[in-house]
Amino acid sequence: MAAKRTGARSKQPRRQSETLQPEQEPRGEPPLSRERIIATAVELLDAQGVDGLTMRRLADRLGSGVMSLYWHVDNKEDVFDLALDSVLEYRGPPQTGESRDWRAEVVHMLDDWRGGMLRHPWSASLLPRRALGPNILGRLELLSKTLAKAGVADADLNVAIWSLWNYVMGATITRASFDLSDDDRAAAQQRLERLGESYPTIERSRLLLDDDWEGTFRKGLGLLLDGLSSRYDP
Amino acid sequence: MAAKRTGARSKQPRRQSETLQPEQEPRGEPPLSRERIIATAVELLDAQGVDGLTMRRLADRLGSGVMSLYWHVDNKEDVFDLALDSVLEYRGPPQTGESRDWRAEVVHMLDDWRGGMLRHPWSASLLPRRALGPNILGRLELLSKTLAKAGVADADLNVAIWSLWNYVMGATITRASFDLSDDDRAAAQQRLERLGESYPTIERSRLLLDDDWEGTFRKGLGLLLDGLSSRYDP
DNA sequence: GATTGACTCGTACGGCGTACCATACGATGG
DNA sequence: CCATCGTATGGTACGCCGTACGAGTCAATC
Numbered sequence A, B: 001m002a003a004k005r006t007g008a009r010s011k012q013p014r015r016q017s018e019t020l021q022p023e024q025e026p027r028g029e030p031p032l033s034r035e036r037i038i039a040t041a042v043e044l045l046d047a048q049g050v051d052g053l054t055m056r057r058l059a060d061r062l063g064s065g066v067m068s069l070y071w072h073v074d075n076k077e078d079v080f081d082l083a084l085d086s087v088l089e090y091r092g093p094p095q096t097g098e099s100r101d102w103r104a105e106v107v108h109m110l111d112d113w114r115g116g117m118l119r120h121p122w123s124a125s126l127l128p129r130r131a132l133g134p135n136i137l138g139r140l141e142l143l144s145k146t147l148a149k150a151g152v153a154d155a156d157l158n159v160a161i162w163s164l165w166n167y168v169m170g171a172t173i174t175r176a177s178f179d180l181s182d183d184d185r186a187a188a189q190q191r192l193e194r195l196g197e198s199y200p201t202i203e204r205s206r207l208l209l210d211d212d213w214e215g216t217f218r219k220g221l222g223l224l225l226d227g228l229s230s231r232y233d234p
Numbered sequence C: 001g002a003t004t005g006a007c008t009c010g011t012a013c014g015g016c017g018t019a020c021c022a023t024a025c026g027a028t029g030g
Numbered sequence D: 001c002c003a004t005c006g007t008a009t010g011g012t013a014c015g016c017c018g019t020a021c022g023a024g025t026c027a028a029t030c
Helices: A034-048 A055-062 A066-072 A076-086 A102-119 A122-129 A134-149 A154-180 A182-194 A200-204 A213-232 B034-048 B055-062 B066-072 B076-086 B102-119 B122-129 B134-149 B154-180 B182-194 B200-204 B213-232
Strands: none
Touching: A034 A055, A034 A066, A034 A076, A034 A122, A055 A066, A055 A076, A076 A122, A076 A134, A102 A122, A102 A134, A102 A154, A102 A213, A122 A154, A122 B122, A122 B154, A134 A154, A134 B200, A154 A213, A154 B122, A154 B154, A154 B213, A182 A200, A200 B134, A213 B154, A213 B213, B034 B055, B034 B066, B034 B076, B034 B122, B055 B066, B055 B076, B076 B122, B076 B134, B102 B122, B102 B134, B102 B154, B102 B213, B122 B154, B134 B154, B154 B213, B182 B200
16 A cells, blocks of 8 residues: 655754764754643644644644654543633732722723733633633632732632632634634624614624623623622722 | 454344334434534533543544544534533523513523533633524523613623623632542642641631532622622712 | 435544654763 | 663554545335
């Protein structure tokens, strides 16, 4: 059976010229490492989306063999977990630690969280399906601490946190998905126009064409925090 | 080439006995149809999750060849779209149409929406990634109409709708994901205990062990609607 | 009887994740 | 100096996937 396989262009074995000493890394690729794998995975995910990440492509980008990856990571799920956590780091609010009110602090962290996920649109929909990594737990801890300091009673703390979580996740997943396919909105608009009589109200309000994601997010978050405030610090 | 394939138990060509008229469908499998394919896909998704649905398994369950499916559906994505929409139908509020206040109406629809998705836990995380089908558009239209009738100004309508959407989607996706893996929570608890010092507040509030999803959902939704009410019908 | 259109499905292709195994190489220590 | 061993690399192969292609069956029609 003659191999019909594609190129597999032989990579010559590093031995390019013995007179020229190897310097450090002219172009022979730095060695594999967990960190480099994750960074490259994030690049690949940003460029090609969730389905675009395959172990083969990842190895290609790294200039290595596929199976070499498995020395550094357990499996593909592991790559997802690590890439996801790497994108959720939080450096904290910009100013001094004490001068701001709890509401500004909360809004800043949530906004930064959402921003990080939107810069890597594959991340939002991945987050709920994976175990919670250290960075997202850190954000929850900070949120928890801020709200507690603001006077939210222990009994109501979890409701408040999960409500904010739900809102941010829903907003970001929705936004990231719509972002990926602008034509979906065109298609939806067309469908709406064809079936105009079926959906008069959302057609009139141009719900699906609303472009002001940022503003809508902030205002909705405001509604939620209003609900919180009216209950806990009238 | 001897067929090494599995069973493929030859379906005799319906011609079983000309004296006995064919009844309707003794056990020869009803014929393939778009509807039967979708119903079976939903069964399979419920039983095995998103990754459990493959065209081969689907065909197996239907007692047909794999490629026969492609006469009735375009491709696997099509199957997802149809299965998803089939799960999002809304039959409306239980009582007479006029007597209830807008808030009860909204809560009922959103609760029913969430319930439907949780009965099919694969559906929630699928919804944002696919084009909006007629059933979910119908829900948005109803929501839109109810809020408009309740006095929400046109300019604020989209913010209100998207906020509710975000909240419901976030809550349901999160819940459905946690549902799938109870051990995630055990693992998270363990991690929290090992790293107790890193996350004291969320450990103390037992955030990740909170079991009252239903109650948390309702209370958070209450917060959001409070924010809405305080603005639009003080 | 020939033709057509609706429907079914076997085969095959390219791609996937990853198990298994052979290899290469620096450090160790006899 | 050679043997051994831990670290790291990667080729091959297996079983699974989605689906293109084209051959087949069968009822209705001419």
